[in-house]
Amino acid sequence: MKVDPQCSYCLLSRVHYESELSTDDEILIGRIMQECIRVLNDTYAPGVPAASVSTSMHQRAYELLNDSDPYRDMKEVCNRTAENVFPIAMSMVYDGDPSDNELFRRAVLAAVIGNFFDFGVMGLEVPISLFDETFRQHFIRGLNIDDTSRMFDMLDNVVYIADNCGEILLDTLVFDIIKKLGGHVTLVVRGKPILTDVTMKDIIELGIDEKVDRVLTTGSGSIGVDMSQAPQELLDAFRDASLIISKGMANYETLTEHEMGPIAYLLKAKCKPVARHIGVDVGHSVARLCE
Amino acid sequence: MKVDPQCSYCLLSRVHYESELSTDDEILIGRIMQECIRVLNDTYAPGVPAASVSTSMHQRAYELLNDSDPYRDMKEVCNRTAENVFPIAMSMVYDGDPSDNELFRRAVLAAVIGNFFDFGVMGLEVPISLFDETFRQHFIRGLNIDDTSRMFDMLDNVVYIADNCGEILLDTLVFDIIKKLGGHVTLVVRGKPILTDVTMKDIIELGIDEKVDRVLTTGSGSIGVDMSQAPQELLDAFRDASLIISKGMANYETLTEHEMGPIAYLLKAKCKPVARHIGVDVGHSVARLCE
Secondary structure, X not given: OEOOHHHHHHHHHHHHHHHHHHOOOHHHHHHHHHHHHXXXXXXXXXXXXXXXXXXXXXXHHHHHHOOOOOOHHHHHHHHHHHHHHHHHHXXXXXXXXXXXXXXXXXXXXXXXXXXXXXXXXXXXXXXXXHHHHHHHHHHHHOOOEEOHHXXXXXXXXXXXXXXXXXXXXXXXXXXXXXXXXXXXXXXXXXXXXXXXXXXXXXXXXXXXXXXXXXXXXXXXXOOOOOHHHOOHHHHHHHHHOOEEEEEHHHHHHHHOOOOOOXXXXXXXXOOHHHHHHHOOOOOOEEEEEEO | OEOOHHHHHHHHHHHHHHHHHHOOOHHHHHHHHHHHHHHHHXXXXXXXXXXXXHHHHHHHHHXXXXXXXXXXXHHHHHHHHHHHHHHHHHHHHHOOOOOHHXXXXXXXXXXXXXXXXXXOOOOOOOOHHHHHHHHHHHHHHOOOEEOHHHHHHHOOEEEEXXXXXXXXXXXXXXXXXXHHOOOEEEEEEEOOOOOOEOEXXXXXXXXXXXXXXXXXXXXXXXXXXXXXXXXXXXXXXXXXXXXXXXXXHHHHHHHOOOOOOOEEXXXXXXXXXXXXXXXXXXXXXXXXXXX
């Protein structure tokens, strides 16, 4: 996906947000903003991939903050919030002894709603206190794009590219049904901390490595998946997958720049540029298969 | 007032907004964003006056849009909305035969609430359909900073620097009480269209020139008042005034860069940087006298 005008100010607001998470030194924050405006000016041009701008800006901010993980505490909040909502999600997914096909659809829906756990995207945030109720509402509303029936026959050897902390707990509902059906799950997480995205450390702390067959990393702390930095074993896994499942907007932004598949994009459309690119409204729940 | 980190992304969002008001040519909009990022990069530095960044960015956007007034239709909407709310404002200001001092305080409050008619500031917008109710609520809530009693004895020769279309109709409630008390009102409007700000053309179309003693302009289409472009008669008016009344955030941002006074700042604090500079919360109603 190419950069949109809106990305420019969303990214500056996010750099400001993460700077304030990391420090209260206003002089340093002012210097980071000035430097990230310079990086924006150097990288922004109509038609460039969105992630080439965003990765450069965030990495420069992290360097100047001298902080490898400004979202450390925020990730913890995301996980705790997801733990609270998990029992509700579980009961709604398994309610009334559904068929495997229906179970898969519901688990995907729960995982997509979990994508709301990402804090800091300008324009669409859900207060933590409202998450239970929001989860119920969005579950009842269902998927706005639902290709889960077509995905259902492709679950032999799944590569599942995770997005944020918090939502990763809801992703396990999808892992469970794939495993129940006899499928193999390779989970992919970021190589280094970036935003609230899941890393290997988070996966081990949460015990999620035991829910899947293996865990690989993207090989970098870039936004989404930077294929130029992807380890060979990840490239092999993509090639051999019966289905790649890509979670969230950052993975969508980066993977739509490459010819690969079959790939399923599971996400909440949380900003106008991504929503427009997919052809849905902001707030819609998406499970689209591209073959 | 100096530039704040938040100004950087607020300004880019506003440039995007006004570009979309003026054209649906996405290629042109992309080029304008890229160019305004360049202007932001050239002008933004911690400690520079906020208006030196904002004026440069907006003027470059207007040039590239080849549009002298992208907010043309929006200004019309502001005026129509203000016309609808005016009878309610009038009745609340004059309710119960108030003293002149109280009448002035209420008229100032109504004018401050009118400052909400500015559309397009990120983070605080009031839907048109809710304006009546919002007006009532804010009127009952009153002024969070109220120096009107001290202003009341300074109304002999007032220079009133207007802000936006729409709210200018509510400003006439203040003009009326100053005139009733025997004072002289010099109204100051922008020299050229900028954002939804009032120009001489707007004043004449609305018949507001008949409500005041004379109308001057800032001599430019800069944000707020750019003193380096102010005509001599405006500088003379400032010097001779018993009280300068400055309406809204843009005038506040620019006039706080100069030693002048006595000056009264009437505004709704619509963004964090201005609210913090004044020492109030976002959404607060301010009538502060600086002597």
